[in-house]
Amino acid sequence: MPRREREQQIIDVGVRVFAKRGYHAASVDEIAELAGISKPMVYLYLDSKEGLFLACLRRESDRLVAAFQGAARAGGAPEERLYAGLAAFFVFVAAHRDSWVLLHRQAAELGVTIAAAVAEVRRLVMAEVAGLVGDGITDSGHGSVPGGAGTGGPGAPPGGTDAGRGALLGAEDADFVAHALVGAADTLADWMKRHPGQSPDGIALRLMNMVWVGMRHVLDGEVWTPPDA
Amino acid sequence: MPRREREQQIIDVGVRVFAKRGYHAASVDEIAELAGISKPMVYLYLDSKEGLFLACLRRESDRLVAAFQGAARAGGAPEERLYAGLAAFFVFVAAHRDSWVLLHRQAAELGVTIAAAVAEVRRLVMAEVAGLVGDGITDSGHGSVPGGAGTGGPGAPPGGTDAGRGALLGAEDADFVAHALVGAADTLADWMKRHPGQSPDGIALRLMNMVWVGMRHVLDGEVWTPPDA
Incomplete structure (x- = not known):
């Protein structure tokens, strides 16, 4: 079996075992056994337990980003693309529950390097969502309005109850909406699990x-x- | 100094050190030193490093829940109470950044017991938010509609694009909205940090x-x- 194929096979098992047991409790012995390969071979290909975990994370995050972007870039109005991206996200999580456990829960368990790698994926998705939201705002003829929260920056007024009016207008606002959407989608992935x-x-x-x-x-x-505003 | 006061003082320092260093890297030596108390005394009062961490988590989650509930139960229409609760949440996170790091990031790092304790806090808040959303729905004269997604249950249609119409109507829908709101609030707590x-x-x-x-x-x-629905 060629090296690349063998690696993918180890990663397949790794995702399953890490998701089930958690990083610390997972053993390379079990992964090697389930992959039908010797433990030294696992180390030869993927260097260490951490290396294997990182390879699992990287592959699954690439897949999630590809699924989201593939759907969100397929064309149509921004809101259609946003919907397609969100739907692709929920379809991915429903089909790859183990990947989601790895990306969403277990990466936090680990060191700064791994957490940073996952945070980077999140930033990529966030930027894409913010772009779609921003495009949606522009397409509807509502541009950034001077004095709106969108003008942001250090000189902006400190928010307060003024932030309601004219709040959803600029790049900063698109970023705000993107954060709300991505956070909502994260939590709804748990909700989905309980509502099959x-x-x-x-x-x-x-x-x-x-x-x-x-x-x-x-x-x-x-x-x-x-009422008191 | 009475025991309870002494414990609170250790917990104050614990929250700060755990938030800064993470659970594994934090040392009881440092916490004892900063609290101006001997290490054996810390163990006497709080049993172990895990005991100390749990005490920190428990106190901060009680404070967060109290802040949220105090605001959300103060009276007014459901949407005013929801707004007051959300505002109290963001005020708490802005004022107690260390508590939030502990509750939101570091609990995941740890064992099943701790993660379950934090998940329980989340469930409490979620139920309260769902109650307010549900009350808001009822107050506006929109009850649960037969055949809407709110009828849920195993016999419900499998969703699909039908889920849009009549989607926000029952207890299940209030729970859906609550999950979206709580998830959005989580992520916006990060956004807030970058937008002082x-x-x-x-x-x-x-x-x-x-x-x-x-x-x-x-x-x-x-x-x-x-468009293709």
Whole structure:
């Protein structure tokens, strides 16, 4: 078997075992045995337990990013692409629960290097989502408005209850919405696990409806303010 | 100094040191020294490093829950209480960054017991948010509608693109919105750290505007669907 194929086979097993046992409790012995290969061979190919874990993380994060970007870049209006990206995310998590456990839960368990690698993936996705949200804002004819929170920067007013009106308008606002969406999607991945009757694309659609419909109305000037504001 | 006061003092230092160094790298020696107390005394009061960490987690999670509930239960319409709760959350995180690092990042680093304790706090907050969202739905005269996703259960249709219409209507839907909100708030706590010019209540208000305005419109039948649906 060629080296690359053999490595992929070890990584397949690694993802499964790390997700099941956690990084510290997982043993290279078990991974080698399940992969039908000797332990020295695992070390020869992937260097160490940490090297193996990193290879697992890297492959699964590449797959997740590819799934998201493949869907989000397929064309259409920004909101369609955002929906397609979200749906691809939920489909990926539903189909690759072990990968998600690795990326979402276990990376935090580990050292700074690994946490930084995962944070980088998150930044990539976040930037892509913020781009789509920003495009959606621009396409609807609502550009950045002077004085809106979008002008941001050190000179910007300190927020307060003014932040409601004109809040969803600039690049900073697109970044805000992207953070809210990505955070919501993270947590809804857990929700999805407890609601197996709900389809991934149905969940993406509900999330779009919560956020996109509201964003459009806020852009049109409909703003909720607390009664004492 | 009475025992309880002494313990609180050790916990104060513990929160700071654990947040700065992480659980594994933190040393009881350093905590004892900074608290101006002997190491055996720390063990006498808090049993072990894990015992100390658990005491830190417990106190900070109690404080966070108390801040959230104090604000969210103060009275007013459900959406005002939800906003007040969200604002209290962001105010807490801004003022107690170390507590948040402990609760949000480092608990994952540790064993199943600790992770379960933190998950329980999250469930408490989630249930409270879901209650407010549910009350908001009921107050607006939109009850649970037969056939909506809210009827849920094993017999419910498998979602798909039908999940958009009538999606935000029942207890399950309130739970869905609560998960999205809590996940968004988690991630926006990071965003807030990188945008020190933005006030916590301004961030809460922007989040309310994204979600609440959209939810109201969806309840009124305005639904976004992808073009091929």
